[in-house]
Amino acid sequence: MTTHPPHSDARHFHERAHAAIHDPKIRQNFRRAMDGLMSKRKAAFDGWDLEALRTLGAHIRLRALAHLPELLEQLERRLTENGIQVHWAVDGDEACRIVRDICVARGAKRVIKGKSMVSEEMELNHYLAQEGIEALESDLGEYIVQLADETPSHIIMPAIHKNTGEISELMHEKTGTERSHDVEYLTAAARQQLREKFMNADVGLSGVNFAVAETGTLCLVENEGNGRMTTTVPPCHIAVTGIEKVVPSLADVSALLALLTRSATGQHITTYFNLISGPRKPGELDGPEEVHLVLVDNGRSAIYQDDELADTLRCIRCGACMNHCPVYTRVGGHTYGTTYPGPIGKILMPHLIGLDEGRHLPTASSLCGACGEVCPVRIPIPDLLVRLRRESVDGDRLHPARVPGHGAKRGATEALIWKGWSWLHARPGLYRLGTAVAARLRRLQPNRAGAWTDYRTAPKLAAKTLHQRMKERAQ
Amino acid sequence: MSSRDIILQRLRQRTGGPRTVPECDFSVLQRPDWSTAERIDRFRRAIESVHGEVHLCRETDWVDRLAGLLRARGARNLLLGRNHPVSEAVRASTHPDLPPLRVYDRPIEQWQPELFNDVDAGLTSTRGGIAETGSLILWPTPDEPRLLSLVPPIHVAVLYASELYPTLYDAMHAQAWAAGMPTNALLISGPSKTADIEQTLAYGVHGPKELIVLVVE
Numbered sequence A: 001m002t003t004h005p006p007h008s009d010a011r012h013f014h015e016r017a018h019a020a021i022h023d024p025k026i027r028q029n030f031r032r033a034m035d036g037l038m039s040k041r042k043a044a045f046d047g048w049d050l051e052a053l054r055t056l057g058a059h060i061r062l063r064a065l066a067h068l069p070e071l072l073e074q075l076e077r078r079l080t081e082n083g084i085q086v087h088w089a090v091d092g093d094e095a096c097r098i099v100r101d102i103c104v105a106r107g108a109k110r111v112i113k114g115k116s117m118v119s120e121e122m123e124l125n126h127y128l129a130q131e132g133i134e135a136l137e138s139d140l141g142e143y144i145v146q147l148a149d150e151t152p153s154h155i156i157m158p159a160i161h162k163n164t165g166e167i168s169e170l171m172h173e174k175t176g177t178e179r180s181h182d183v184e185y186l187t188a189a190a191r192q193q194l195r196e197k198f199m200n201a202d203v204g205l206s207g208v209n210f211a212v213a214e215t216g217t218l219c220l221v222e223n224e225g226n227g228r229m230t231t232t233v234p235p236c237h238i239a240v241t242g243i244e245k246v247v248p249s250l251a252d253v254s255a256l257l258a259l260l261t262r263s264a265t266g267q268h269i270t271t272y273f274n275l276i277s278g279p280r281k282p283g284e285l286d287g288p289e290e291v292h293l294v295l296v297d298n299g300r301s302a303i304y305q306d307d308e309l310a311d312t313l314r315c316i317r318c319g320a321c322m323n324h325c326p327v328y329t330r331v332g333g334h335t336y337g338t339t340y341p342g343p344i345g346k347i348l349m350p351h352l353i354g355l356d357e358g359r360h361l362p363t364a365s366s367l368c369g370a371c372g373e374v375c376p377v378r379i380p381i382p383d384l385l386v387r388l389r390r391e392s393v394d395g396d397r398l399h400p401a402r403v404p405g406h407g408a409k410r411g412a413t414e415a416l417i418w419k420g421w422s423w424l425h426a427r428p429g430l431y432r433l434g435t436a437v438a439a440r441l442r443r444l445q446p447n448r449a450g451a452w453t454d455y456r457t458a459p460k461l462a463a464k465t466l467h468q469r470m471k472e473r474a475q
Numbered sequence B: 001m002s003s004r005d006i007i008l009q010r011l012r013q014r015t016g017g018p019r020t021v022p023e024c025d026f027s028v029l030q031r032p033d034w035s036t037a038e039r040i041d042r043f044r045r046a047i048e049s050v051h052g053e054v055h056l057c058r059e060t061d062w063v064d065r066l067a068g069l070l071r072a073r074g075a076r077n078l079l080l081g082r083n084h085p086v087s088e089a090v091r092a093s094t095h096p097d098l099p100p101l102r103v104y105d106r107p108i109e110q111w112q113p114e115l116f117n118d119v120d121a122g123l124t125s126t127r128g129g130i131a132e133t134g135s136l137i138l139w140p141t142p143d144e145p146r147l148l149s150l151v152p153p154i155h156v157a158v159l160y161a162s163e164l165y166p167t168l169y170d171a172m173h174a175q176a177w178a179a180g181m182p183t184n185a186l187l188i189s190g191p192s193k194t195a196d197i198e199q200t201l202a203y204g205v206h207g208p209k210e211l212i213v214l215v216v217e
């Protein structure tokens, strides 16, 4: 099976958003799903001191990030002692090459995959296909998305943009499954198709939710059991993860797990919580004989340089911010044209693709603040969006702009207008004269102001300036 | 320089200077010290809410209960671990309702298609459970391998009520997990499920369709 490169195409956000807003099917599929996820999350935290729990989550992640290099070294040491081979990749390409080399060394041709957003970030499937290695997704949602030759539209629910009818049609066309609107039937068909693949796979590839430094343990959270299959049945298991996923201790994991599953899908816990600390030991009857961990940087160490931006790395990929985002809910995940959609995508992707390519991401937000309010690790997403907006126009005198492609939206006219603005504001006499004249001429003010008034009414200048009114009040 | 050193060096020489380390207050995770009866009750409610089954038994009758449950489902066979008190108890039984017994005693490579296609039910012990979330703790061993609880469509687990902990945090501490983890440890909290098709729940997607817990009081 071939897969198109998940074309990162953030430039055309507006065109796609316009189309999505007028597509009742997309609106309905997302609205229904997101409403469900929001109410389930709320119910799952019932009886908890949610704010204290979020503070704990935030502090655990902050503490882990504060010691990131030491923790990575400790993790490497422990994993190596446990018999897991550790690899480091500066970027996605290097990570792809590492995976390929492991496959080639084993003569592996078939890779079965558990869910991994980092592998999407690496565009691994596409890379392996070019190298003649088949990579097959086994998470049901990812399987559907792969059959459709698409990319996930949600980080937890990859096929959320499709309804049952579309999935049935797709499975019929691609796998010969009989058409049915019975979800149980479709699920059973996929189970059968994938069981064969598990048995014949040479390598299982998965992501990692948390990597524990004290014990050298890789934690995977899932409901389907495909993650367990992927990490147990094939003779070789390769896990890929971002370098920020490491935490000091198992106790930390118990708190983050409580936050993750409840925030993501409103579950108290997922069906499986799988902790892997080594390959098959002598005497054991199953499990992979080889386990590898690929630690992927891909822009993360650059984000880490800046105190404010580094908060982006706290993320535990629960997806709650997208479930609660009024923009995401209306336009859906594909509109963003990026690996990670929604609020987390808007603060993360500019670092990976640059603020020129990702110019529309920080502004695809009403700054309503819902994402920041639900984030289980208290990432101040709205503040980060504002920071990125400033960086796009190089409008920050306090922080040096450091995101790749910063200043891409800085225009000569706009810069000139702001310059004039600040010049005027530094001269009280002229300023007063200017506002008084403007108030007189308010009738001449146009009703339309370009795209700005497409969805809004134009503001009207007041008949009297603030200075005049204050003076009248004082009299 | 290796990629490893490049990454570590970039992290070490961060321009923002050292980061502050906040206190982590874990008391928010604490649950009341529920009585055993209360723990069983919570465990049962949590498992049942995700389509699992809980049966209260005694040391003397859980094998009979198991036999009846398997018969009601028409299971053609039951897969056991090698040397474990739980599997030995079943082997010692002569209950007529027990299906033919099989033992997971060979490396998976030698009988994979059989395990995947012909086994109806698997029986495992547990290392305790978690009342709050309705979770079973499993540490697979050479005697009870990993796939015993994953591949057969029915998974039956034996849980001793005295080993029910209030929370995961409590279980980890009481059992000193940090002192050394096995190659694979698991929390299992229900049968395998998915909601990937239009948010509609379906059970038994890759793992067992049914989870039956025999709680021995």
Ligand code: SF4
Binding pocket: A263, A314, A315, A316, A317, A318, A319, A320, A321, A322, A343, A344, A371, A374, A375, A376, A377, A378, A379
């Ligand atoms: S930013 Fe926060 S809410 Fe969004 S996915 Fe990450 S952890 Fe979840």
